[in-house]
Amino acid sequence: xxxxxxxxxxxxxxxxxxxxxxxxxxxxxxxxxxxxxxxxxxxxxxxxxxxxxxxxxxxxxxxxxxxxxxxxxxxxxxxxxxxxxxxxxxxxxxxxxxxxxxxxxxxxxxxxxxxxxxxxxxxxxxxxxxxxxxxxxxxxxxxxxxxxxxxxxxxxxxxxxxxxxxxxxxxxxxxxxxxxxxxxxxxxxxxxxxxxxxxxxxxxxxxxxxxxxxxxxxxxxxxxxxxxxxxxxxxxxxxxxxxxxxxxxxxxxxxxxxxxxxxxxxxxxxxxxxxxxxxxxx
Amino acid sequence: xxxxxxxxxxxxxxxxxxxxxxxxxxxxxxxxxxxxxxxxxxxxxxxxxxxxxxxxxxxxxxxxxxxxxxxxxxxxxxxxxxxxxxxxxxxxxxxxxxxxxxxxxxxxxxxxxxxxxxxxxxxxxxxxxxxxxxxxxxxxxxxxxxxxxxxxxxxxxxxxxxxxxxxxxxxxxxxxxxxxxxxxxxxxxxxxxxxxxxxxxxxxxxxxxxxxxxxxxxxxxxxxxxxxxxxxxxxxxxxxxxxxxxxxxxxxx
Numbered sequence: 001x002x003x004x005x006x007x008x009x010x011x012x013x014x015x016x017x018x019x020x021x022x023x024x025x026x027x028x029x030x031x032x033x034x035x036x037x038x039x040x041x042x043x044x045x046x047x048x049x050x051x052x053x054x055x056x057x058x059x060x061x062x063x064x065x066x067x068x069x070x071x072x073x074x075x076x077x078x079x080x081x082x083x084x085x086x087x088x089x090x091x092x093x094x095x096x097x098x099x100x101x102x103x104x105x106x107x108x109x110x111x112x113x114x115x116x117x118x119x120x121x122x123x124x125x126x127x128x129x130x131x132x133x134x135x136x137x138x139x140x141x142x143x144x145x146x147x148x149x150x151x152x153x154x155x156x157x158x159x160x161x162x163x164x165x166x167x168x169x170x171x172x173x174x175x176x177x178x179x180x181x182x183x184x185x186x187x188x189x190x191x192x193x194x195x196x197x198x199x200x201x202x203x204x205x206x207x208x209x210x211x212x213x214x215x216x217x218x219x220x221x222x223x224x225x226x227x228x229x230x231x232x233x234x235x236x237x238x239x240x241x242x243x244x245x246x247x248x249x250x251x252x253x254x255x256x257x258x259x260x261x262x263x264x265x266x267x268x269x270x271x272x273x274x275x276x277x278x279x280x281x282x
Numbered sequence: 283x284x285x286x287x288x289x290x291x292x293x294x295x296x297x298x299x300x301x302x303x304x305x306x307x308x309x310x311x312x313x314x315x316x317x318x319x320x321x322x323x324x325x326x327x328x329x330x331x332x333x334x335x336x337x338x339x340x341x342x343x344x345x346x347x348x349x350x351x352x353x354x355x356x357x358x359x360x361x362x363x364x365x366x367x368x369x370x371x372x373x374x375x376x377x378x379x380x381x382x383x384x385x386x387x388x389x390x391x392x393x394x395x396x397x398x399x400x401x402x403x404x405x406x407x408x409x410x411x412x413x414x415x416x417x418x419x420x421x422x423x424x425x426x427x428x429x430x431x432x433x434x435x436x437x438x439x440x441x442x443x444x445x446x447x448x449x450x451x452x453x454x455x456x457x458x459x460x461x462x463x464x465x466x467x468x469x470x471x472x473x474x475x476x477x478x479x480x481x482x483x484x485x486x487x488x489x490x491x492x493x494x495x496x497x498x499x500x501x502x503x504x505x506x507x508x509x510x511x512x513x514x515x516x517x518x519x520x521x522x523x524x525x526x527x528x529x530x531x532x533x534x535x
Contacts, residue, residue, distance in 0.1 A: 071440060088443075095441035101434050105456045114452070120443040169442070 365424025423465025
């Protein structure tokens with residue numbers, strides 16, 4: 001089956017030590033004592049890789065992301081960033097959330113500068129700060145929008161600012177929590193391309209949470225499928241077809257079918273074992 | 283009715299109330315009695331002009347304004363940081379909830395004898411009373427402001443590795459400014475009300491002092507003139523803060 005643009009993962013093709021490695025990670029919503037939201041997850045992310053985490057709402061994707069980034073504590077297991085244990089948020093890790101989360105009292109430039117004037121992480125002043133903000137605005141195609149405030153931005157523009165704010169801090173890993181979930185289809189496609197472009201240009205690894213199979217197929221080098229209750233990784237696929245993939249959509253169809261059937265298995269397992277969970281798992 | 287005339291009417295209506303008040307005042311002080319006549323609007327405005335022209339009122343006005351500024355400043359210095367600490371620590375807030383609501387219900391004027399016993403006669407007890415009066419609206423306004431801070435804003439700041447102090451100064455404080463302005467406006471209102479009785483505590487200048495002084499001199503038209511001044515300044519302060527509040531809101535929306 002070597003003609004297919006994907007393979008079922010059995011080994012990692014990377015030789016270098018991973019950028020991020022997690023081992024047997026578990027976490028719950030509210031500290032220990034609660035049942036885990038996700039359980040026993042191990043994975044490696046290499047430099048510059050784009051990984052999509054696919055799964056239904058409530059499967060713990062977002063919690064996994066927040067735990068990876070140090071925003072909330074793990075119950076069990078460990079996280080290593082370039083071999084170093086992660087215990088709190090790190091400047092090398094950038095976040096973009098589903099909402100852009102822009103402060104209403106700041107315009108676009110100030111929003112980006114905010115992340116460049118904190119004590120931990122890259123810190124700039126005056127002319128250097130202006131240059132960095134300009135570069136970040138250029139990265140996301142917003143050089144003319146620096147003076148606008150959050151309420152004057154469309155959803156797509158706001159999310160660009162949010163991306164620029166994370167990029168300006170020169171992260172080596174970007175954690176995206178359904179960043180395009182609230183956007184229309186066309187804006188989504190534009191943003192997918194933009195994120196891929198900047199990630200490639202700056203050699204940033206991306207862990208991208210989504211519930212959209214097509215999004216995962218278009219952007220990912222690897223796709224993980226998460227099951228829920230407790231969340232765990234049940235499948236992994238490599239997508240080797242070159243990007244951008246709009247010209248070779250047909251070649252992605254077999255993988256799409258494979259993922260769909262894996263999804264239906266996850267859903268089927270849910271239905272047969274616990275009929276009540278379907279209605280409560282929203 | 284057209285919208286322009288409606289708007290004109292809504293601007294005009296408040297002044298009809300003022301005019302009616304003046305009319306009632308004039309009617310109430312009309313008559314043969316000399317005493318009543320000294321309370322009349324005409325005499326009062328004459329006295330007002332006199333007070334301003336001779337400059338007699340200025341030392342009292344400045345003394346009172348400085349006291350208000352000091353009281354408000356001291357209350358802000360205590361109430362705002364305390365409110366932020368409380369708002370961010372639910373346990374601390376719960377621990378102090380009964381205590382604070384209890385103390386808050388004691389009229390600042392009820393502290394008068396204690397203030398005098400502790401601090402003697404003069405400026406210190408007055409400042410104490412003004413601060414006690416003004417600290418509550420600022421403290422409670424700050425706490426409710428901190429509660430209203432968007433959790434996602436805090437998470438975002440944490441995702442950018444902001445320290446707890448940076449989160450307070452760069453996210454919480456700018457978020458609560460509208461609440462602070464409301465608290466400041468309420469504090470201003472109550473401090474201005476407490477000022478006059480507090481200044482009857484043996485100080486040598488101030489609008490409260492001046493009221494007692496006019497009473498002792500039987501200068502009733504001057505007394506009423508001082509009341510007019512107190513009302514006018516209070517109204518001006520309030521209008522200024524209300525305006526600041528609206529401006530802050532408009533700068534965002």
